[in-house]
Amino acid sequence: MDAAQISVTVGGVGVIGFILWFFFGPRQATAARAGAGGVQEVEVLVRGGYTPDRIEVTQGRPVRLTFLRQESNACTEQLVLSDFGLSRVLPEGERVSVEFTPDKAGEFTFHCGMNMVRGTLVVKPA
Ligand SMILES: [Cu+2]
Known part of the structure; x- marks a missing residue:
């Protein structure tokens, strides 16, 4: 292989790695912030999906x-x-x-009326 072929190959492997990471890598959860009275608050933007679409809260405290x-x-x-x-x-x-x-821990799905657009609520044990 000459230098050009090597760079194309390395670039291709990099792109494949990025795609795998993007679709299958660990999902970053957004932790709720502590509001007044210990309420766990999260703002979710609804536009072409939910942002964030993975929300982390603690069990047994108001959300x-x-x-x-x-x-x-x-x-x-x-x-x-x-x-x-x-x-x-x-x-x-x-x-x-x-x-x-949330009175129970685990992962729960929130979704649109047709169950097409989804997000995950992660409730961690207190
Ligand atoms: Cu829908």
Whole structure:
């Protein structure tokens, strides 16, 4: 192989590595920040998905998730967190808060009304 072929090969391996990391690498969770009264607060942007889409909270302490939907696509109009019996309508451009206290640890999915757009709530044991 000459230098050009080597650089193309090395570059290709790098791109493949990046793609594998991007899709299959460890997902970074966003930890809730401590708000007033010990409430664990997280703001979630709803636009083409949930940002962040992996939220970490602690079991047994109140959580407030505030969703701001910045898209008109009807898909994400409904928010469902069925493991905690929660469901909300998210009007475009309005902040909608969901408050609950996670009484169980584990990973729970929140999603749109059609279960197409998803996020994960990670509840860590206290
Ligand atoms: Cu949907």
